Amino acid sequence: MLMKRLALAGAFALSATTAMADCAFENDVEVKSLSAGFEAWKAVTDAMAECGNFSAELDQEFRTKQPAAFAADPSLYAIGGVSNGTITPLLNEGTIRPLDDLVEKYGQNLTPNQLIRVDGDIMAIAMMVNTQHLMYRKDIFEELGLEVPTTYDEVLEVAAAIQEAGVVEYPLGATMKSGWNLAQDFNNMFLGYGGTFYNDDSTPAVNSEAGIKALETMKALTEYMDPEYLVSDSTYVQQQFQQGKIAMANLWGSRGGAMDDPAESDVVGKVGSAAAPVAMEGGAPATTLWWDGIVVAKNIPDETAEAAFRVAMEGLDTDMVQGANEDAIWLIPGYEPNEMAQGAIATATADPTPISYPSTSQMGLMHTAIGNELDAFFTGDRSAEETLAAIEESYTAAAKEAGLLE
């Protein structure tokens, strides 16, 4: 009896998937993909799965797995989900293929903006942009009669006013978890003050005026944060918002949807977004622009690559966007920006525009060095100057071992 019921349930499940499938073609080549695991990737890979013979691995550790998996021959995955930060090792090791011929054949619906070109060749197809920008509690700002800050000086003033009023536990949240997150927070501020990370000959350049200012501003901001900010990653900040503990944060655009999810948020409809604040007058918003998209492996037969690309195009079509409009700032035709997207769009279209996160070998080393050395500054063990000098020394040692410096 039980077996029969199970079999019946299975049959229903099968018929349900076939009913949903609205892929334009029947895929008969086995295609696998490896990407990050946030909402947008779920939507895209679900849409790709409608074509059949497709399996997706959504893994937050994708950035460490991808280079080795794509270097294998044949590659373990046909499709890779990357961002401008994580595409670097794939480009450097030559494990992804140029897509020009496939785009010509199957990419009629792509906009020129989606075609990521490196040295003239299309190496990736972008599907969405992401950036860290200001999210704030509209109701609190209204109640206290505060203006939405556009510079970090104003952020500090507003934070002080919110602290004074005592309406939330901490006025500010920030993605300052030790390591990658903390380094990225510094990168944003450092670029906001017009800094450059390294010189043309790969020697470090963070120990500069911009570096000192960035650290000072960050330190000033931490006064208004939960003292445990060094363990606070994107999910932590998102939850602080959802539980009404903070009033402002410079947070990833891809986290916006969760604020209005009634299943987990206490602040549905109360969180607004605005451009990332600028660090100095006339500067670009203190943040970096990111894109996420797909690449196709080089070490696979051409037929598999063709099938993979066609499946990917089905995943990145207007149908998918209409079903998952809130999940990302899509670059795909058919996307209608909602209110939560305004901040990211304002950031991406600001003048001057923030730069895209640089995808270079040097930046990888620099990011790690910053992540490792910044802790001592925030725990109060080291001054700003000493910290920046330590970052440069740590970067130089790593760059020598990597062969980038003599």
Next chain:
Amino acid sequence: MKFKTFAMFVGPSVFLMLLFIAFPLVAVLLNSFQVTQPVFTTQEIETCSAGFLEQSCTTEIKTIPVLDENGDTVTTTEWVGLSSYANVLGGDRLTRALSNFDFGELLRIDFWKALRFTLTFTLITLPFVLGLGLAIAVVVNNATRAVKGPVIFVSLLPFIITPVIGALSIRWLFYGDGIATVWLEAMFDTDLAVAANGWAVEFLMMFYRVWHVAPFAFVIFYAGLQTVNQDTLESAVIDGASRWERLRYVVIPHLMPLIVFITLIHLMDAYRAFEEVIGFSSESQRITLQYLTYDYLQPDDAGNRQISSASASAMLTMIGVVILLAAPLRRTWRDHKGA
């Protein structure tokens, strides 16, 4: 036993030990003296990146690795002597800190910071593991038969829990608005931020380790207690020895070999501490030597990883374990020879 029979019994495990322990160790040793690097070339490259409305293209000079005709990265391997070791130990910063007698600066270099914590962690948890393990064993041994089973089961629980899960559950009790933090805040009417305080994190990490390992010591001691000579104990009672004196002069000397055994195991395990750093996200406050090796091995977004430094750091960790074990091992050796 004939030599041939002996060899046939021992052969497979010697072979596996060579394959899985000796060979990797030699490979790590060699790696720590050499550096393998891709050959880089600089090239002017135009990269177009997606914006919201339109692309932004930049032309810049990029340093990229050279690929051969098969599409593989061209690499060179060089012997670098002890330079990776110097790198791990702190290089110029170490020399500067030493010449200025700046102890604070020394402890801000990753390796020394990790060494300081690892040593404190290992040496402070050791007496607690031994003491707590012995205490539980004695208590259980004296408990009535009816409750023995359940008590043993409950005491073993922390040991059965997967290490990372155990660490996370203690973390959740104390970090942020954890239950324990909220209680403490209500009780003392203060505002606590456990994760923001290095010493508090360090204490929690040690607390977790003792909680997790004490049951292991307990099981060993409990087994040992079953073999204590009852006649000696009885004569001690007749001689008027108190409970404490019986423990001190009869039980503990009997358990001494087990105490040395647990000490050895614990020193080895605690010196390789790793899961505490992950479980308590303590990277910003406290790191261990094993974590340092992991950190060197972890590739960054651009795919760089420091194999040579990681190997040097692993070798240094091994040397540390050997030094730490020297004292108890010498003692065991002496006892062995004496007996």
